[in-house]
Amino acid sequence: MSTMVLPRALTHTFILTGRALRGFIRFPMYLAMNLIQPVIWLLLFGQLFKSVVNIPGFTGGGDYLVFLTPGIVMMMALFGSTWAGTSYIQDMDRGVMERFLAAPTSRGALILATMLYQAVLTLVQTLVVLGVAWLAGARFHGGWLGIAVLLLSAVLLTFVFAAFSNAVALLARAQTALIGISQLISFPLMFLSSAIMDTGLSPQWVRTIARFNPFEWAVAAGRGALQGAPDWAAVWGDLGLLAALAVVMSWLAVRAFSSFQRSL
Structure with missing residues:
Protein backbone atom coordinates (compact mmCIF):
# COMPACT_ATOMS: atom_id res chain seq x y z
CA MET A 1 0.00 0.00 0.00
CA SER A 2 2.70 2.48 1.01
CA THR A 3 4.62 1.79 -2.21
CA MET A 4 1.64 3.07 -4.20
CA VAL A 5 0.84 6.17 -2.10
CA LEU A 6 4.13 7.99 -2.66
CA PRO A 7 4.16 7.70 -6.49
CA ARG A 8 0.49 8.76 -6.57
CA ALA A 9 1.24 11.80 -4.42
CA LEU A 10 4.21 12.75 -6.61
CA THR A 11 2.16 12.30 -9.78
CA HIS A 12 -0.64 14.47 -8.41
CA THR A 13 1.88 17.10 -7.33
CA PHE A 14 3.34 17.21 -10.83
CA ILE A 15 -0.09 17.46 -12.46
CA LEU A 16 -1.37 20.17 -10.11
CA THR A 17 1.84 22.20 -10.41
CA GLY A 18 1.52 21.98 -14.18
CA ARG A 19 -2.07 23.18 -13.92
CA ALA A 20 -0.96 26.27 -12.02
CA LEU A 21 1.92 26.96 -14.40
CA ARG A 22 -0.36 26.67 -17.44
CA GLY A 23 -2.56 29.32 -15.88
CA PHE A 24 0.49 31.52 -15.44
CA ILE A 25 1.60 30.97 -19.06
CA ARG A 26 -1.83 32.10 -20.25
CA PHE A 27 -1.40 35.32 -18.27
CA PRO A 28 2.33 36.21 -18.31
CA MET A 29 1.56 39.82 -17.33
CA TYR A 30 1.25 38.46 -13.78
CA LEU A 31 5.03 38.07 -13.71
CA SER A 51 25.55 57.13 0.71
CA VAL A 52 24.41 54.98 3.65
CA VAL A 53 27.61 52.93 3.27
CA ASN A 54 29.54 55.97 4.56
CA ILE A 55 27.69 56.06 7.89
CA PRO A 56 29.93 54.88 10.76
CA GLY A 57 28.77 51.48 11.93
CA PHE A 58 27.42 50.30 8.56
CA THR A 59 28.69 46.74 8.08
CA GLY A 60 27.09 45.91 4.73
CA GLY A 61 30.10 46.65 2.54
CA GLY A 62 30.96 49.53 0.27
CA ASP A 63 28.21 49.17 -2.36
CA TYR A 64 24.64 49.74 -1.20
CA LEU A 65 23.14 48.23 -4.36
CA VAL A 66 24.96 44.96 -3.65
CA PHE A 67 23.72 45.13 -0.06
CA LEU A 68 20.14 45.90 -1.13
CA THR A 69 19.69 43.27 -3.87
CA PRO A 70 19.23 40.21 -1.60
CA GLY A 71 16.74 42.19 0.46
CA ILE A 72 14.70 43.03 -2.64
CA VAL A 73 14.82 39.38 -3.76
CA MET A 74 13.43 38.22 -0.41
CA MET A 75 10.80 40.99 -0.35
CA MET A 76 9.57 39.75 -3.71
CA ALA A 77 9.51 36.14 -2.48
CA LEU A 78 7.66 37.16 0.70
CA PHE A 79 5.00 39.29 -0.97
CA GLY A 80 4.34 36.70 -3.68
CA SER A 81 4.16 33.70 -1.35
CA THR A 82 1.78 35.33 1.14
CA TRP A 83 -0.77 35.47 -1.69
CA ALA A 84 -0.41 31.76 -2.51
CA GLY A 85 -3.67 30.91 -0.75
CA THR A 86 -5.55 33.01 -3.28
CA SER A 87 -5.68 30.01 -5.61
CA TYR A 88 -7.53 28.03 -2.93
CA ILE A 89 -10.05 30.82 -2.43
CA GLN A 90 -10.66 30.93 -6.18
CA ASP A 91 -11.06 27.15 -6.36
CA MET A 92 -13.54 27.27 -3.47
CA ASP A 93 -15.58 30.02 -5.14
CA ARG A 94 -15.67 28.17 -8.47
CA GLY A 95 -16.52 24.78 -6.98
CA VAL A 96 -13.22 23.29 -8.15
CA MET A 97 -12.13 22.45 -4.61
CA GLU A 98 -15.23 20.30 -4.08
CA ARG A 99 -14.36 18.30 -7.19
CA PHE A 100 -10.80 17.79 -5.95
CA LEU A 101 -12.10 16.52 -2.62
CA ALA A 102 -14.59 14.21 -4.31
CA ALA A 103 -11.80 12.73 -6.43
CA PRO A 104 -8.93 10.60 -5.05
CA THR A 105 -6.61 13.60 -5.15
CA SER A 106 -3.70 13.57 -2.71
CA ARG A 107 -4.27 16.26 -0.09
CA GLY A 108 -0.54 16.69 0.38
CA ALA A 109 -0.16 17.22 -3.36
CA LEU A 110 -2.73 20.03 -3.26
CA ILE A 111 -0.57 21.79 -0.65
CA LEU A 112 2.81 21.05 -2.22
CA ALA A 113 1.76 22.02 -5.75
CA THR A 114 0.95 25.60 -4.75
CA MET A 115 4.28 25.84 -2.93
CA LEU A 116 6.21 24.54 -5.93
CA TYR A 117 4.35 26.88 -8.27
CA GLN A 118 5.26 29.87 -6.12
CA ALA A 119 8.85 28.63 -5.94
CA VAL A 120 9.10 28.54 -9.75
CA LEU A 121 7.82 32.13 -9.93
CA THR A 122 10.30 33.15 -7.24
CA LEU A 123 13.21 31.62 -9.16
CA VAL A 124 12.26 33.38 -12.40
CA GLN A 125 11.71 36.72 -10.67
CA THR A 126 14.96 36.43 -8.72
CA LEU A 127 16.98 35.85 -11.88
CA VAL A 128 15.37 38.92 -13.46
CA VAL A 129 16.14 41.09 -10.41
CA LEU A 130 19.74 39.86 -10.34
CA GLY A 131 20.04 40.73 -14.02
CA VAL A 132 18.68 44.24 -13.43
CA ALA A 133 21.03 44.72 -10.48
CA TRP A 134 23.99 43.60 -12.61
CA LEU A 135 23.02 46.03 -15.36
CA ALA A 136 22.78 48.78 -12.72
CA GLY A 137 26.38 48.09 -11.67
CA ALA A 138 26.11 45.56 -8.84
CA ARG A 139 28.86 42.94 -8.77
CA PHE A 140 28.56 39.90 -6.52
CA HIS A 141 31.79 38.20 -5.46
CA GLY A 142 30.18 34.96 -4.28
CA GLY A 143 30.09 33.58 -7.82
CA TRP A 144 27.65 30.96 -9.04
CA LEU A 145 27.66 29.17 -5.70
CA GLY A 146 26.58 32.36 -3.96
CA ILE A 147 23.79 32.88 -6.48
CA ALA A 148 22.66 29.27 -6.04
CA VAL A 149 22.48 29.74 -2.26
CA LEU A 150 20.58 33.00 -2.74
CA LEU A 151 18.05 31.14 -4.91
CA LEU A 152 17.78 28.38 -2.30
CA SER A 153 17.15 30.96 0.43
CA ALA A 154 14.40 32.57 -1.64
CA VAL A 155 12.78 29.20 -2.36
CA LEU A 156 12.80 28.17 1.31
CA LEU A 157 11.29 31.52 2.30
CA THR A 158 8.65 30.99 -0.38
CA PHE A 159 7.85 27.54 1.00
CA VAL A 160 7.45 28.94 4.53
CA PHE A 161 4.98 31.67 3.64
CA ALA A 162 3.19 29.86 0.82
CA ALA A 163 2.36 27.09 3.30
CA PHE A 164 1.28 29.71 5.84
CA SER A 165 -0.90 31.43 3.24
CA ASN A 166 -2.47 28.10 2.27
CA ALA A 167 -3.34 27.41 5.91
CA VAL A 168 -4.89 30.85 6.35
CA ALA A 169 -6.94 30.47 3.16
CA LEU A 170 -8.25 27.06 4.21
CA LEU A 171 -9.24 28.29 7.67
CA ALA A 172 -10.52 31.78 6.79
CA ARG A 173 -12.03 30.91 3.36
CA ALA A 174 -12.25 34.59 2.47
CA GLN A 175 -10.09 36.69 0.18
CA THR A 176 -10.41 39.79 2.35
CA ALA A 177 -9.15 37.91 5.42
CA LEU A 178 -6.21 36.48 3.48
CA ILE A 179 -5.27 39.92 2.13
CA GLY A 180 -5.56 41.51 5.56
CA ILE A 181 -3.37 38.91 7.27
CA SER A 182 -0.83 39.03 4.44
CA GLN A 183 -0.50 42.79 4.75
CA LEU A 184 -0.38 42.55 8.53
CA ILE A 185 2.67 40.30 8.58
CA SER A 186 4.58 41.26 5.41
CA PHE A 187 5.64 44.83 6.11
CA PRO A 188 6.59 44.34 9.79
CA LEU A 189 8.72 41.33 8.83
CA MET A 190 10.39 43.37 6.10
CA PHE A 191 11.19 46.43 8.20
CA LEU A 192 12.28 44.39 11.22
CA SER A 193 15.15 42.99 9.19
CA SER A 194 18.26 44.07 7.30
CA ALA A 195 16.51 43.98 3.92
CA ILE A 196 16.84 47.72 3.38
CA MET A 197 19.04 48.89 6.24
CA ASP A 198 21.87 47.30 8.20
CA THR A 199 20.41 46.30 11.58
CA GLY A 200 23.69 47.47 13.13
CA LEU A 201 22.30 50.99 12.68
CA SER A 202 18.92 50.07 14.17
CA PRO A 203 17.80 50.20 17.81
CA GLN A 204 18.67 47.23 19.99
CA TRP A 205 15.06 45.98 20.09
CA GLY A 228 33.68 37.10 -1.48
CA ALA A 229 34.51 35.23 1.74
CA PRO A 230 31.19 33.91 3.12
CA ASP A 231 30.73 32.79 6.70
CA TRP A 232 29.35 29.43 5.65
CA ALA A 233 28.55 28.36 9.20
CA ALA A 234 26.20 31.32 9.58
CA VAL A 235 24.75 30.84 6.08
CA TRP A 236 23.98 27.14 6.56
CA GLY A 237 22.63 27.85 10.04
CA ASP A 238 20.09 30.31 8.62
CA LEU A 239 19.19 27.92 5.81
CA GLY A 240 18.68 25.13 8.34
CA LEU A 241 16.29 27.31 10.35
CA LEU A 242 14.35 28.16 7.20
CA ALA A 243 14.15 24.52 6.14
CA ALA A 244 12.90 23.45 9.58
CA LEU A 245 10.27 26.20 9.59
CA ALA A 246 9.17 25.22 6.07
CA VAL A 247 8.55 21.66 7.29
CA VAL A 248 6.56 22.94 10.28
CA MET A 249 4.48 25.30 8.14
CA SER A 250 3.80 22.56 5.59
CA TRP A 251 2.57 20.29 8.38
CA LEU A 252 0.30 23.08 9.65
CA ALA A 253 -1.07 23.58 6.14
CA VAL A 254 -1.90 19.88 5.86
CA ARG A 255 -3.63 20.03 9.26
CA ALA A 256 -5.60 23.07 8.08
CA PHE A 257 -6.65 21.10 5.00
CA SER A 258 -7.91 18.28 7.22
CA SER A 259 -9.86 20.79 9.32
CA PHE A 260 -11.32 22.36 6.18
CA GLN A 261 -12.38 18.97 4.82
CA ARG A 262 -14.03 17.91 8.10
CA SER A 263 -16.08 21.11 8.17
CA LEU A 264 -17.73 20.44 4.80
Whole structure:
Protein backbone atom coordinates (compact mmCIF):
# COMPACT_ATOMS: atom_id res chain seq x y z
CA MET A 1 0.00 0.00 0.00
CA SER A 2 2.70 2.48 1.01
CA THR A 3 4.62 1.79 -2.21
CA MET A 4 1.64 3.07 -4.20
CA VAL A 5 0.84 6.17 -2.10
CA LEU A 6 4.13 7.99 -2.66
CA PRO A 7 4.16 7.70 -6.49
CA ARG A 8 0.49 8.76 -6.57
CA ALA A 9 1.24 11.80 -4.42
CA LEU A 10 4.21 12.75 -6.61
CA THR A 11 2.16 12.30 -9.78
CA HIS A 12 -0.64 14.47 -8.41
CA THR A 13 1.88 17.10 -7.33
CA PHE A 14 3.34 17.21 -10.83
CA ILE A 15 -0.09 17.46 -12.46
CA LEU A 16 -1.37 20.17 -10.11
CA THR A 17 1.84 22.20 -10.41
CA GLY A 18 1.52 21.98 -14.18
CA ARG A 19 -2.07 23.18 -13.92
CA ALA A 20 -0.96 26.27 -12.02
CA LEU A 21 1.92 26.96 -14.40
CA ARG A 22 -0.36 26.67 -17.44
CA GLY A 23 -2.56 29.32 -15.88
CA PHE A 24 0.49 31.52 -15.44
CA ILE A 25 1.60 30.97 -19.06
CA ARG A 26 -1.83 32.10 -20.25
CA PHE A 27 -1.40 35.32 -18.27
CA PRO A 28 2.33 36.21 -18.31
CA MET A 29 1.56 39.82 -17.33
CA TYR A 30 1.25 38.46 -13.78
CA LEU A 31 5.03 38.07 -13.71
CA ALA A 32 5.58 41.59 -15.04
CA MET A 33 3.22 43.10 -12.49
CA ASN A 34 4.98 41.28 -9.67
CA LEU A 35 8.34 42.57 -10.89
CA ILE A 36 7.47 46.24 -11.36
CA GLN A 37 7.54 47.28 -7.71
CA PRO A 38 10.67 45.31 -6.70
CA VAL A 39 12.63 46.64 -9.68
CA ILE A 40 11.53 50.21 -8.92
CA TRP A 41 12.54 49.77 -5.28
CA LEU A 42 15.87 48.28 -6.31
CA LEU A 43 16.75 51.14 -8.64
CA LEU A 44 15.18 53.93 -6.56
CA PHE A 45 16.44 52.89 -3.13
CA GLY A 46 19.77 51.90 -4.65
CA GLN A 47 20.29 55.52 -5.67
CA LEU A 48 18.55 57.31 -2.80
CA PHE A 49 20.43 55.49 -0.05
CA LYS A 50 23.76 54.77 -1.72
CA SER A 51 25.55 57.13 0.71
CA VAL A 52 24.41 54.98 3.65
CA VAL A 53 27.61 52.93 3.27
CA ASN A 54 29.54 55.97 4.56
CA ILE A 55 27.69 56.06 7.89
CA PRO A 56 29.93 54.88 10.76
CA GLY A 57 28.77 51.48 11.93
CA PHE A 58 27.42 50.30 8.56
CA THR A 59 28.69 46.74 8.08
CA GLY A 60 27.09 45.91 4.73
CA GLY A 61 30.10 46.65 2.54
CA GLY A 62 30.96 49.53 0.27
CA ASP A 63 28.21 49.17 -2.36
CA TYR A 64 24.64 49.74 -1.20
CA LEU A 65 23.14 48.23 -4.36
CA VAL A 66 24.96 44.96 -3.65
CA PHE A 67 23.72 45.13 -0.06
CA LEU A 68 20.14 45.90 -1.13
CA THR A 69 19.69 43.27 -3.87
CA PRO A 70 19.23 40.21 -1.60
CA GLY A 71 16.74 42.19 0.46
CA ILE A 72 14.70 43.03 -2.64
CA VAL A 73 14.82 39.38 -3.76
CA MET A 74 13.43 38.22 -0.41
CA MET A 75 10.80 40.99 -0.35
CA MET A 76 9.57 39.75 -3.71
CA ALA A 77 9.51 36.14 -2.48
CA LEU A 78 7.66 37.16 0.70
CA PHE A 79 5.00 39.29 -0.97
CA GLY A 80 4.34 36.70 -3.68
CA SER A 81 4.16 33.70 -1.35
CA THR A 82 1.78 35.33 1.14
CA TRP A 83 -0.77 35.47 -1.69
CA ALA A 84 -0.41 31.76 -2.51
CA GLY A 85 -3.67 30.91 -0.75
CA THR A 86 -5.55 33.01 -3.28
CA SER A 87 -5.68 30.01 -5.61
CA TYR A 88 -7.53 28.03 -2.93
CA ILE A 89 -10.05 30.82 -2.43
CA GLN A 90 -10.66 30.93 -6.18
CA ASP A 91 -11.06 27.15 -6.36
CA MET A 92 -13.54 27.27 -3.47
CA ASP A 93 -15.58 30.02 -5.14
CA ARG A 94 -15.67 28.17 -8.47
CA GLY A 95 -16.52 24.78 -6.98
CA VAL A 96 -13.22 23.29 -8.15
CA MET A 97 -12.13 22.45 -4.61
CA GLU A 98 -15.23 20.30 -4.08
CA ARG A 99 -14.36 18.30 -7.19
CA PHE A 100 -10.80 17.79 -5.95
CA LEU A 101 -12.10 16.52 -2.62
CA ALA A 102 -14.59 14.21 -4.31
CA ALA A 103 -11.80 12.73 -6.43
CA PRO A 104 -8.93 10.60 -5.05
CA THR A 105 -6.61 13.60 -5.15
CA SER A 106 -3.70 13.57 -2.71
CA ARG A 107 -4.27 16.26 -0.09
CA GLY A 108 -0.54 16.69 0.38
CA ALA A 109 -0.16 17.22 -3.36
CA LEU A 110 -2.73 20.03 -3.26
CA ILE A 111 -0.57 21.79 -0.65
CA LEU A 112 2.81 21.05 -2.22
CA ALA A 113 1.76 22.02 -5.75
CA THR A 114 0.95 25.60 -4.75
CA MET A 115 4.28 25.84 -2.93
CA LEU A 116 6.21 24.54 -5.93
CA TYR A 117 4.35 26.88 -8.27
CA GLN A 118 5.26 29.87 -6.12
CA ALA A 119 8.85 28.63 -5.94
CA VAL A 120 9.10 28.54 -9.75
CA LEU A 121 7.82 32.13 -9.93
CA THR A 122 10.30 33.15 -7.24
CA LEU A 123 13.21 31.62 -9.16
CA VAL A 124 12.26 33.38 -12.40
CA GLN A 125 11.71 36.72 -10.67
CA THR A 126 14.96 36.43 -8.72
CA LEU A 127 16.98 35.85 -11.88
CA VAL A 128 15.37 38.92 -13.46
CA VAL A 129 16.14 41.09 -10.41
CA LEU A 130 19.74 39.86 -10.34
CA GLY A 131 20.04 40.73 -14.02
CA VAL A 132 18.68 44.24 -13.43
CA ALA A 133 21.03 44.72 -10.48
CA TRP A 134 23.99 43.60 -12.61
CA LEU A 135 23.02 46.03 -15.36
CA ALA A 136 22.78 48.78 -12.72
CA GLY A 137 26.38 48.09 -11.67
CA ALA A 138 26.11 45.56 -8.84
CA ARG A 139 28.86 42.94 -8.77
CA PHE A 140 28.56 39.90 -6.52
CA HIS A 141 31.79 38.20 -5.46
CA GLY A 142 30.18 34.96 -4.28
CA GLY A 143 30.09 33.58 -7.82
CA TRP A 144 27.65 30.96 -9.04
CA LEU A 145 27.66 29.17 -5.70
CA GLY A 146 26.58 32.36 -3.96
CA ILE A 147 23.79 32.88 -6.48
CA ALA A 148 22.66 29.27 -6.04
CA VAL A 149 22.48 29.74 -2.26
CA LEU A 150 20.58 33.00 -2.74
CA LEU A 151 18.05 31.14 -4.91
CA LEU A 152 17.78 28.38 -2.30
CA SER A 153 17.15 30.96 0.43
CA ALA A 154 14.40 32.57 -1.64
CA VAL A 155 12.78 29.20 -2.36
CA LEU A 156 12.80 28.17 1.31
CA LEU A 157 11.29 31.52 2.30
CA THR A 158 8.65 30.99 -0.38
CA PHE A 159 7.85 27.54 1.00
CA VAL A 160 7.45 28.94 4.53
CA PHE A 161 4.98 31.67 3.64
CA ALA A 162 3.19 29.86 0.82
CA ALA A 163 2.36 27.09 3.30
CA PHE A 164 1.28 29.71 5.84
CA SER A 165 -0.90 31.43 3.24
CA ASN A 166 -2.47 28.10 2.27
CA ALA A 167 -3.34 27.41 5.91
CA VAL A 168 -4.89 30.85 6.35
CA ALA A 169 -6.94 30.47 3.16
CA LEU A 170 -8.25 27.06 4.21
CA LEU A 171 -9.24 28.29 7.67
CA ALA A 172 -10.52 31.78 6.79
CA ARG A 173 -12.03 30.91 3.36
CA ALA A 174 -12.25 34.59 2.47
CA GLN A 175 -10.09 36.69 0.18
CA THR A 176 -10.41 39.79 2.35
CA ALA A 177 -9.15 37.91 5.42
CA LEU A 178 -6.21 36.48 3.48
CA ILE A 179 -5.27 39.92 2.13
CA GLY A 180 -5.56 41.51 5.56
CA ILE A 181 -3.37 38.91 7.27
CA SER A 182 -0.83 39.03 4.44
CA GLN A 183 -0.50 42.79 4.75
CA LEU A 184 -0.38 42.55 8.53
CA ILE A 185 2.67 40.30 8.58
CA SER A 186 4.58 41.26 5.41
CA PHE A 187 5.64 44.83 6.11
CA PRO A 188 6.59 44.34 9.79
CA LEU A 189 8.72 41.33 8.83
CA MET A 190 10.39 43.37 6.10
CA PHE A 191 11.19 46.43 8.20
CA LEU A 192 12.28 44.39 11.22
CA SER A 193 15.15 42.99 9.19
CA SER A 194 18.26 44.07 7.30
CA ALA A 195 16.51 43.98 3.92
CA ILE A 196 16.84 47.72 3.38
CA MET A 197 19.04 48.89 6.24
CA ASP A 198 21.87 47.30 8.20
CA THR A 199 20.41 46.30 11.58
CA GLY A 200 23.69 47.47 13.13
CA LEU A 201 22.30 50.99 12.68
CA SER A 202 18.92 50.07 14.17
CA PRO A 203 17.80 50.20 17.81
CA GLN A 204 18.67 47.23 19.99
CA TRP A 205 15.06 45.98 20.09
CA VAL A 206 15.00 45.76 16.28
CA ARG A 207 18.24 43.74 16.27
CA THR A 208 16.77 41.42 18.90
CA ILE A 209 13.57 40.79 16.92
CA ALA A 210 15.54 40.34 13.69
CA ARG A 211 17.35 37.33 15.17
CA PHE A 212 14.00 35.51 15.36
CA ASN A 213 12.63 36.80 12.07
CA PRO A 214 12.51 34.12 9.32
CA PHE A 215 12.59 36.84 6.69
CA GLU A 216 15.90 38.03 8.15
CA TRP A 217 17.26 34.46 8.06
CA ALA A 218 16.66 34.38 4.30
CA VAL A 219 18.13 37.85 3.72
CA ALA A 220 21.20 37.09 5.83
CA ALA A 221 21.80 33.72 4.16
CA GLY A 222 21.46 35.12 0.64
CA ARG A 223 23.56 38.21 1.34
CA GLY A 224 26.23 36.23 3.17
CA ALA A 225 26.58 33.73 0.33
CA LEU A 226 27.14 36.53 -2.21
CA GLN A 227 30.17 37.85 -0.34
CA GLY A 228 33.68 37.10 -1.48
CA ALA A 229 34.51 35.23 1.74
CA PRO A 230 31.19 33.91 3.12
CA ASP A 231 30.73 32.79 6.70
CA TRP A 232 29.35 29.43 5.65
CA ALA A 233 28.55 28.36 9.20
CA ALA A 234 26.20 31.32 9.58
CA VAL A 235 24.75 30.84 6.08
CA TRP A 236 23.98 27.14 6.56
CA GLY A 237 22.63 27.85 10.04
CA ASP A 238 20.09 30.31 8.62
CA LEU A 239 19.19 27.92 5.81
CA GLY A 240 18.68 25.13 8.34
CA LEU A 241 16.29 27.31 10.35
CA LEU A 242 14.35 28.16 7.20
CA ALA A 243 14.15 24.52 6.14
CA ALA A 244 12.90 23.45 9.58
CA LEU A 245 10.27 26.20 9.59
CA ALA A 246 9.17 25.22 6.07
CA VAL A 247 8.55 21.66 7.29
CA VAL A 248 6.56 22.94 10.28
CA MET A 249 4.48 25.30 8.14
CA SER A 250 3.80 22.56 5.59
CA TRP A 251 2.57 20.29 8.38
CA LEU A 252 0.30 23.08 9.65
CA ALA A 253 -1.07 23.58 6.14
CA VAL A 254 -1.90 19.88 5.86
CA ARG A 255 -3.63 20.03 9.26
CA ALA A 256 -5.60 23.07 8.08
CA PHE A 257 -6.65 21.10 5.00
CA SER A 258 -7.91 18.28 7.22
CA SER A 259 -9.86 20.79 9.32
CA PHE A 260 -11.32 22.36 6.18
CA GLN A 261 -12.38 18.97 4.82
CA ARG A 262 -14.03 17.91 8.10
CA SER A 263 -16.08 21.11 8.17
CA LEU A 264 -17.73 20.44 4.80
